[in-house]
Amino acid sequence: MNPKLYEIRAGDTYGSSYAYATGYAPLADRKSFVHPKMKERNDEFIKLCGSRPGIEIDSSKRLWPDILFCGGGHVRFFVSQKVVDDLKTEGIELLDVTEFPIDSIENNKKSRLKLEEAPRYFVVEAASQLKLYIDKEPSNAYKFTYELRNYTGKDLISNEGYYNHWLFCTQRIVDLAEDKKWTNIEFKPVEPK
Structure with a gap:
């Protein structure tokens, strides 16, 4: 029997009330999640923009989500302390958890974010990695597939060999997110190749 896997994604950030990150600059004392082949260009870009280390938040929203979409960078999203705690309490095996503080909220007088x-x-990095295959769909969206023989049976899975940090999961994580009411999260099915 094939396990049902899902890509973990941030929800409809632009059309919702949830805050989102317009980008982030890596901190010197922790992982950057920038692919080694891109690090030099990324460092140059950050220097030119004058970005300070940390997450930059768009101020036009009013709610802090559990899954914080990142619109600029190699990390697709950040997860809240609540999500990390729920995963640990549930016994989900994690490889590593790296905190990224919020550096700034864009100045906007209408913002209700504090x-x-x-x-x-x-x-969050998963203890299990899976070789995934990525194709662009006609709508320019990404479509992932995986080889079943490479699946380790873990509930949380990282991608292997791509420039962005993606997370995938089993139904157990989908059920946990629903039970714990994680905000701004979506799950897209991933099919075996």
Whole structure:
């Protein structure tokens, strides 16, 4: 029997009330999640933009989500402390958890976001990796497939060999997210090759 796997994604960020990251700059004392082949160009870009280390938040929203979409960078999203705690309590095996503080909220007089109310955000790395195949669909969206023989049976899975940090999961994580009411999260089915 084939396991049902899902790509973990941030929800409809632009059309919702949830905050999102317009980008992030890696911190010197922790992982950057920038692919080694892209690191030099990424460092140059950050220097030219004058970005400070941390997450930059768009200020036009009013709610802090559990899954914080990242619109610029090699990390697709950040997860809240609540999500990290729920995964650990459930016994989900994690390889590493790296905190990324919020550096700034874009200045907007209409913003209702307050930095002091923001949850702590992290990048989660799964203990299991899976060789995934990626194709672009006609709509320019990505479509993933995987080889069943490479699946380890773990509930949380990282991608292997791509420039962006993606996470995949089993139905157990989908059920956990629903039970714990994680906000701003979606799951897209991934089929075996």
